[in-house]
Amino acid sequence: MAYTIEVNGANRTVDVDGDMPLLWVLRDELDLKGSKFGCGAGLCGACTVHIDGKAVRSCVLPVALVRGRVATIEGMAAHPIGQELQAAWMKLDVPQCGYCQAGQIMQAVDLLARKPHPTDADIDDAMKGNVCRCCSYTRIRAAIKQAALAPAGADPVK
Amino acid sequence: MMVDTMITAKASVRSRAASSPSAAAHSRRAFLKASLAAGGGLLLQATLPPLARGAMTASPEAAGETAALNAFIRIAPDGIVTIMSKNPEIGQGIKTMLPMVIAEELDVAWENVRIEQAPFDAAKYGRQYAGGSRATPDNYDPLRRVGAAGRQMLIAAAAQTWNVAPAECSTQAGMVHHRDSGRSLSYGALAASAAGLPVPDLARVPLKDPKDFKIIGRSIGGVDNAKIVTGKPLFGIDVTMPGMLHAVFQKCPVFAGKLLSANIDAIKALPGIHDAFVVRASEANPSGDWQGLHDGVAIVAKSWWAANRAREQLKVTWDEGSNAAQSSEGFAQRATELARGAPASYLRRDGDVTAGLKSAARVVQADYSYPFLAHISLEPQNCTAHFQDGEVVFWAPTQFPEPGVKLVAATLGIPESNVTVNMTRMGGGFGRRLRNDFMAEAAWISRKVGAPVKVVWTREDDIQHDFYRPAGFHFLTAGLDGAGKLIALRDHFITFGQGGKVADSAVMDANEFPAAAVPNLEYGQSIMELGLPTGPLRAPRSNALGFVFQSFVDELAYAAGIDPLDFRLALLGDPRVIVNSSGRPDPLRDFDTGRMRNVLRRVGEISRWSERHALPARTAKGIAFYFSHYGYFAEVAQVTVPPSGEIKLDHVWVVADVGSQIINPSGAVNQVQGAALDGIGAAIGQAITLERGRVVQSNFDSVRPLRIDQAAPVDVEFLITDNPPTGLGEPALPPVVPALCNAIFAATGKRIRTLPIDADVLKA
Numbered sequence: 001m002a003y004t005i006e007v008n009g010a011n012r013t014v015d016v017d018g019d020m021p022l023l024w025v026l027r028d029e030l031d032l033k034g035s036k037f038g039c040g041a042g043l044c045g046a047c048t049v050h051i052d053g054k055a056v057r058s059c060v061l062p063v064a065l066v067r068g069r070v071a072t073i074e075g076m077a078a079h080p081i082g083q084e085l086q087a088a089w090m091k092l093d094v095p096q097c098g099y100c101q102a103g104q105i106m107q108a109v110d111l112l113a114r115k116p117h118p119t120d121a122d123i124d125d126a127m128k129g130n131v132c133r134c135c136s137y138t139r140i141r142a143a144i145k146q147a148a149l150a151p152a153g154a155d156p157v158k
Numbered sequence: 159m160m161v162d163t164m165i166t167a168k169a170s171v172r173s174r175a176a177s178s179p180s181a182a183a184h185s186r187r188a189f190l191k192a193s194l195a196a197g198g199g200l201l202l203q204a205t206l207p208p209l210a211r212g213a214m215t216a217s218p219e220a221a222g223e224t225a226a227l228n229a230f231i232r233i234a235p236d237g238i239v240t241i242m243s244k245n246p247e248i249g250q251g252i253k254t255m256l257p258m259v260i261a262e263e264l265d266v267a268w269e270n271v272r273i274e275q276a277p278f279d280a281a282k283y284g285r286q287y288a289g290g291s292r293a294t295p296d297n298y299d300p301l302r303r304v305g306a307a308g309r310q311m312l313i314a315a316a317a318q319t320w321n322v323a324p325a326e327c328s329t330q331a332g333m334v335h336h337r338d339s340g341r342s343l344s345y346g347a348l349a350a351s352a353a354g355l356p357v358p359d360l361a362r363v364p365l366k367d368p369k370d371f372k373i374i375g376r377s378i379g380g381v382d383n384a385k386i387v388t389g390k391p392l393f394g395i396d397v398t399m400p401g402m403l404h405a406v407f408q409k410c411p412v413f414a415g416k417l418l419s420a421n422i423d424a425i426k427a428l429p430g431i432h433d434a435f436v437v438r439a440s441e442a443n444p445s446g447d448w449q450g451l452h453d454g455v456a457i458v459a460k461s462w463w464a465a466n467r468a469r470e471q472l473k474v475t476w477d478e479g480s481n482a483a484q485s486s487e488g489f490a491q492r493a494t495e496l497a498r499g500a501p502a503s504y505l506r507r508d509g510d511v512t513a514g515l516k517s518a519a520r521v522v523q524a525d526y527s528y529p530f531l532a533h534i535s536l537e538p539q540n541c542t543a544h545f546q547d548g549e550v551v552f553w554a555p556t557q558f559p560e561p562g563v564k565l566v567a568a569t570l571g572i573p574e575s576n577v578t579v580n581m582t583r584m585g586g587g588f589g590r591r592l593r594n595d596f597m598a599e600a601a602w603i604s605r606k607v608g609a610p611v612k613v614v615w616t617r618e619d620d621i622q623h624d625f626y627r628p629a630g631f632h633f634l635t636a637g638l639d640g641a642g643k644l645i646a647l648r649d650h651f652i653t654f655g656q657g658g659k660v661a662d663s664a665v666m667d668a669n670e671f672p673a674a675a676v677p678n679l680e681y682g683q684s685i686m687e688l689g690l691p692t693g694p695l696r697a698p699r700s701n702a703l704g705f706v707f708q709s710f711v712d713e714l715a716y717a718a719g720i721d722p723l724d725f726r727l728a729l730l731g732d733p734r735v736i737v738n739s740s741g742r743p744d745p746l747r748d749f750d751t752g753r754m755r756n757v758l759r760r761v762g763e764i765s766r767w768s769e770r771h772a773l774p775a776r777t778a779k780g781i782a783f784y785f786s787h788y789g790y791f792a793e794v795a796q797v798t799v800p801p802s803g804e805i806k807l808d809h810v811w812v813v814a815d816v817g818s819q820i821i822n823p824s825g826a827v828n829q830v831q832g833a834a835l836d837g838i839g840a841a842i843g844q845a846i847t848l849e850r851g852r853v854v855q856s857n858f859d860s861v862r863p864l865r866i867d868q869a870a871p872v873d874v875e876f877l878i879t880d881n882p883p884t885g886l887g888e889p890a891l892p893p894v895v896p897a898l899c900n901a902i903f904a905a906t907g908k909r910i911r912t913l914p915i916d917a918d919v920l921k922a
Contacts, residue, residue, distance in 0.1 A: 020461070041859075085387075131865065
């Protein structure tokens with residue numbers, strides 16, 4: 001049946017089975033390939049998107065149950081915290097393979113929206129559901145801290 | 159863009175007698191062909207005869223190839239330089255690094271460089287693969303020459319234009335300058351005329367003095383980073399095209415099981431299903447290639463989710479065959495039985511071990527084992543193929559397209575020339591994508607349904623149908639003399655194989671250290687029959703053997719009452735070169751104990767090894783070294799193990815010697831930090847076990863990748879030495895596992911001899 005969801009500020013209507021997870025609606029119906037399939041079970045965070053600003057695992061969320069505004073990595077260039085995180089990710093050359101990084105950034109946007117100046121423990125707590133198989137964790141942590149300093153600009157991470 | 163490298167790659171020069179950097183490079187006869195590319199750009203095509211085979215490797219992937227190398231440089235009239243990146247990108251940073259080498263010698267501003275991923279074309283680009291940490295040693299010198307040759311042609315074009323001698327001209331950042339007249343021309347303006355000039359001999363083209371490098375040695379961010387952080391389609395799984403169908407392929411849970419029946423008609427009737435059919439190995443893979451198709455059911459649908467959901471209704475009856483009798487427990491029992499007898503063969507026998515052990519003041523015995531491992535690249539295996547009119551085009555996330563083409567040609571019965579492979583960026587490789595089973599699946603299904611098809615595996619498919627890092631068992635005995643010197647060592651290595659032949663990546667080298675450093679030494683081997691595909695996982699062999707031997711050496715240090723660092727220095731002995739096991743000297747593969755001594759000493763300094771006794775209770779450091787993939791690595795790990803037994807990694811220090819040049823420090827540090835943490839993750843959270851022939855684990859709850867709260871800072875230092883630059887994808891991994899286990903012993907008194915580490919035994 002038809003479902004209308006708001007994605008990155010625009011209403012989109014798809015005609016799919018209500019059980020289809022949001023991830024596959026985004027990827028295969030709306031051609032938004034930024035959210036990734038990693039485990040299909042909410043265990044790795046590669047599929048992380050926002051619903052009303054809160055990070056959720058889109059691979060286990062049926063489209064019929066989506067309530068609220070969906071934002072994906074494709075929408076983060078227009079998000080003030082998203083921009084800062086994307087810039088920090090670039091500045092610190094965080095990605096290795098890069099596959100998990102969209103989900104990492106989505107999770108980090110949620111974190112910084114709630115806690116603008118997270119401690120290491122806050123970062124561990126918020127980010128431990130997001131697997132980076134290449135183990136770029138040192139730089140993920142540094143990039144979150146760098147983005148947290150913006151826009152005051154402070155010292156780049158050494 | 160320039161990036162901040164968080165861990166400064168400090169360079170302290172350690173000189174040594176220069177080993178000849180690739181003598182082959184000088185004897186290479188090289189030719190260049192140039193032509194006008196579409197759009198008026200300069201197309202530079204470099205052709206080198208085969209790279210010196212023996213000089214590089216003994217691995218089967220690399221042997222016996224023609225390896226003609228063609229590197230492309232295109233220069234547009236506006237001065238924008240397009241450089242083709244020849245190798246597949248799996249996260250090792252090659253798509254950034256290899257073009258940096260060309261750009262350096264071409265002498266262009268990095269900001270004006272655009273990079274394109276080359277398709278698979280061995281005739282043009284030479285060997286294209288991501289494996290063995292080989293890209294740097296194989297390509298550094300040739301690609302410098304390719305860039306330098308392009309620069310010479312641009313100088314020659316300018317000199318002709320000005321009617322001056324080329325020697326009076328110089329270049330800088332995409333411009334040719336004439337010293338005396340002060341005239342300048344841009345590469346963009348010169349490209350068209352340069353393309354018509356004779357091409358220099360690659361072997362003789364002058365190269366920059368490394369002190370003049372402006373790009374090599376600079377930290378440059380990954381060229382795809384902007385696309386990655388904004389979610390642009392990049393990876394194999396992101397491929398889409400008009401009319402494309404989605405597919406899943408259900409295989410037997412027991413390797414090579416035969417399909418007896420399946421409810422195909424019921425599946426076909428499900429909503430959204432385009433087609434469903436049985437694939438039989440007898441038809442699709444008559445030679446029984448382990449990498450080829452095995453019996454299964456393909457389900458094809460308009461959406462991947464619909465195809466995958468149909469599997470819930472799929473009922474297949476399998477003949478699981480004799481592999482269903484396999485179990486990890488059974489293998490462990492069998493290994494113990496075999497260890498009671500004599501080895502089936504010997505890899506190495508030096509001196510008289512029995513006599514050595516008899517005369518020893520102290521004998522140490524220990525049994526070590528490690529499990530099968532899956533690769534768990536975060537992007538599950540997938541592949542897109544379009545079969546049409548006897549030809550097939552791929553968009554394939556493959557680390558090694560060349561055997562993929564052969565496999566597909568054999569599977570479909572078409573010539574290799576009818577197979578085209580576009581290489582996509584990959585969400586991790588770790589060796590899994592050196593095997594191309596997913597290409598055979600996609601091609602077969604596309605031909606059957608007559609449409610482009612993307613096959614995507616679930617995580618469960620991925621974990622349960624891998625080419626696993628082989629498990630292994632080592633039964634070790636060593637003798638120390640009264641002064642604590644190792645005088646005898648015996649290992650009975652129980653490994654896996656088929657028909658008496660050791661399985662893929664399950665071998666041990668006769669030179670495995672401390673071989674050649676102990677007068678009486680015996681490496682025996684016995685093989686257990688295995689019906690499960692195995693293959694290379696990041697730092698193959700070394701990722702397991704490093705754990706075994708550097709942990710056992712630690713036991714010996716404690717038994718001898720000697721500081722583990724000092725014991726290792728003594729074991730390495732005087733600086734000397736131990737020729738590799740082939741007996742043919744090879745500067746890359748020979749083991750230079752002096753280089754290892756230097757990294758070992760240095761890691762002791764930066765980790766404050768000598769001050770470790772001041773650490774709090776249940777916090778300790780462990781040390782290890784390992785030589786693999788031509789790299790010398792010594793590492794220290796510090797852990798805290800609270801009474802709960804939980805392992806808390808505090809810090810890792812890595813000192814490496816990978817030769818004279820770190821090409822991209824940011825990428826280099828990323829690789830080293832990633833590899834070190836990867837090793838920790840596998841050691842504490844990962845194993846593949848078999849029951850009734852099936853892989854027990856299925857997702858990230860049972861195969862646990864390292865998470866951010868388990869990670870720790872990794873300090874990295876490179877010692878710059880007068881040796882050819884070598885690769886960094888793998889060699890940082892092997893020593894971290896024993897460093898961790900040795901730290902756990904120092905913290906708890908519990909010696910880890912079996913992986914993964916069982917936190918229960920570490921409880922106070």
